[in-house]
Amino acid sequence: MSIENLLLPRKKELLESWFDLFTRAYAPEAAAMLKRESNRFANPVGQTTLSSMADILDEFFGENRMDEILLPLDRIIRIRAVQDLAPSRALAFVFLLKDLARRFMDTDTTQGKVELSDLAEFDARVDGLALAAMDVYSKCRETLHEIRINEIKNRTNRLLLRARVIVEVPGCRSESLDH
Secondary structure (H helix, E strand, C coil): CCHHHHHHHHHHHHHHHHHHHHHCCCCHHHHHHHHHCCCCCCCHHHHHHHHHHHHHHHHHCCCCCHHHHHHHHHHHHHHHHCCCCCHHHHHHHHHHHHHHHHHHCCHHHHCCCCCHHHHHHHHHHHHHHHHHHHHHHHHHHHHHHHHHHHHHHHHHHHHHHHCCCCCCCCCCCCCCCCC
16 A cells, blocks of 8 residues: 555644644744634735645645646745745755654554555655755745845945945946946
């Protein structure tokens, strides 16, 4: 029997546990708020994360199409990329699926039902999900750095204009900072 078939009946419980572990990256009061408030307007981070995790599990236990997993994964990673978390902490939630799967497979009832090759395949799929998460995270962080660099350039340009070190010519873009 595949791991997915064993876990599918407990998917809701798996999602709740996964989300609980996800929130442990935050301070206790923030984690409590993320878990407590179910209104998506009062708690957009928590509800976006929870619904995205549900979408990931649905596809992961379904057809496992990476293009369908990337959108909800992207929604979670975009949130994590702007927060003050180390990349390892921001992405650790993906790897937690391996541990959760093992915990949810009760050894008494599944002994002999799970082949080592099925377990290895499941682990490889989680690793693939983690690699995709790293790609998304890297791209988000790159975009954030580009935004910050452009903002610094714009601020510097405005300061130089105000100090009359450079002069703005109507209809022309100042290129003095781009060199």
